[in-house]
Amino acid sequence: MFDINKILRPNIKTLKPYSSARDEFQGEASVYLDANENAFGSPLATNYNRYPDPLQYAVKRRLMEIKGVPIRNIFLGNGSDEAIDILFRSFCTPGVDNVILVPPTYGMYEVSANINDVATRKVNLTTEYQLDLDGxxxxxxxxxxxxxxxxxxxxxxxxxERADIETLLANFKGIVVVDEAYINFSRQKSFIQELTEYANLVVLQTLSKAWGLAGLRVGMAFASEEIIEVMNRVKPPYNINEASQQLALEALQNIEQINAWIKETLTERDKLVLQLKDLSFVTEIYPSDANFILVKTTDARGIYDYLVSNGIIVRDRSKVELCEGSIRITIGTPQENDTLIQTLKNFK
Incomplete structure (x- = not known):
């Protein structure tokens, strides 16, 4: 049975978070004389002289409408990377605790572990890129x-495989973090729907991918109320700036546009796969539920360098375990994808 108090760091249990001026009242006021701000405004057309909402309620209300998740179960971070770092700082005692990673996977988990002096135990995915539950x-x-x-x-x-993740959730006494940065491009349903069933589940999502807001740095974590309370206690008081909150809220009104782009991305993904299969140096294209494809080739580094020399940047993953000889290609616009294919046809 999951018990948050058994895995919470002792100093976090007793942590008294910084209390900002905006934490001490709710709603709007006509005169703000509490936070030592510049009352005259800012040099910009839009005033940013006031501190932002520390808990981003307006953005969370819109996310609640879209995701069907109560505000109390939503955390917003300066990108998903902040949520990852806060999980380490909240639940892992440096030099004592460890976490499990399943390579090949997103590299920031290990970086954050190293920064926080937390040991990593790596259990490689199988050759089919699925979990090794016994390992x-x-x-x-x-x-x-x-x-x-x-x-x-x-x-x-x-x-x-969903059933494998559910097996971990049902049997592991710690927290299972499911990072769904690319869920909008997948046929699989989100684990957000399982939050009420598993108290030890944290689901990460982002506005950087399908929503096209990578420059704003807005990441999301969905979890039980008690986990979200801990994350809010540990985070900096104003971790999402006012401009990011305003622009994120504006973008979240345009679901139809996002869905249209997702549909076009998936169409372009299928088209790109077919075109790459015709190239002699492509040996395998792995099935994808994301807005990128992993492509195994006969000369990954040579292809990467050739593309760079032609002003096209992909990701060389040939030195990543279980991805030997592979490059990762993000799905671009139709014009970008055509440029990529035409350039690759000239590779020798």
């Missing part, structure tokens, strides 16, 4: 606090 079970000990699973997975693009 994970053997790697877990009394100091294992988090398991990170990226689904659809980066860099392989495939979705992880």
């Amino acid at each position: 994970i079970a053997e790697a877990i000990d009394d100091h294992t606090k988090l398991i990170f699973i990226c689904s659809p997975n980066n860099p392989t693009g495939n979705s992880i």
Whole structure:
């Protein structure tokens, strides 16, 4: 049975968070003389002289409408990377605890672990890029606090078997983090729907991919109220700036546009796969539920360097375990994809 108090760091249990001026009242006022701001405004056309809402209620209300998740179960971070870092700082005691990673996967999990002096136990995915449940079970000990699973997975693009993730959720006494950065491009349903069933589930999503807001740095975590309360206690008081909140809220009104772009991306993905299959140096294209494809080639580094020399940037993943000889290609616009294919046809 999951018990948050058994995995929470002792200093976090007793942590008294910083209380900002905006935390001390709710609603709007006509005169703000509480936060030592510049009352005259800012040099910009839009005034940013006031501190932003520390808990981003307007954005969360819109997310509640879209996702069907109560505000109390939503955390917003400066990108998903902040949510990842806060999970380490909240639940993992440096030099004592460990987390489980399942390579090949998103590299920031290991970077954040190293920054926080938390040991990583790596259990490679199978050759089909699925979880090795027996290996994970053997790697877990009394100091294992988090398991990170990226689904659809980066860099392989495939979705992880849902039943395998549910097995971990049902049996692991720590927190299972399911990173769904690419869920909008997948045929699989989100694990958000399972929040009420699993108290140890944290689902990460982002506005950087399908929503096209990578420059704003807005990430989301969905979890039980008690986990969200801990994350809000640990985060900086004003972690999402006012401009990002305003622009994110504006973007979240345009679901139809996003859905149209997702549909076009998937069409372009299928088209690009067919075109790549005709190239002699492409040996395998892995199934993808994301807005990118992993392509195995006879000369990954040579192809990467050739594309760079022609002003086209892809990702060389040939040195990543289980991705040897592979490059990762993001699905671009029709024009960008055509340029890529025409350039690759001239590769020798």
